[in-house]
Amino acid sequence: MVNICKKCGSNNIIMNGKQANGKQKYHCRTCGCYRTFGKDFFYSEEKKEEILRAYKERPSLRGLTRIFGVSKTTVISWLKKKSSN
Numbered sequence: 001m002v003n004i005c006k007k008c009g010s011n012n013i014i015m016n017g018k019q020a021n022g023k024q025k026y027h028c029r030t031c032g033c034y035r036t037f038g039k040d041f042f043y044s045e046e047k048k049e050e051i052l053r054a055y056k057e058r059p060s061l062r063g064l065t066r067i068f069g070v071s072k073t074t075v076i077s078w079l080k081k082k083s084s085n
């Protein structure tokens, strides 16, 4: 699974303990924020590839947001990472 920062879309994050209600907290080393995980933070590698494939066929971030419920910043950070490899 890929853990994604809700704020900046980076996956450069570390676990930062749990809140009293049991929710997992994280600290993002890219933007420096402290947040709580929600279900939309987790993507499998398969899902990620599927989304990137869909973007290749039809490069519409708005479309991806609607179809997959993925945030624009997340997709952009994946694309940046891919092109820098």
Ligand SMILES: [Zn+2]
Residues within 6 Å of the ligand: 005, 006, 007, 008, 009, 010, 028, 029, 030, 031, 032, 033
């Ligand atoms: Zn971040």
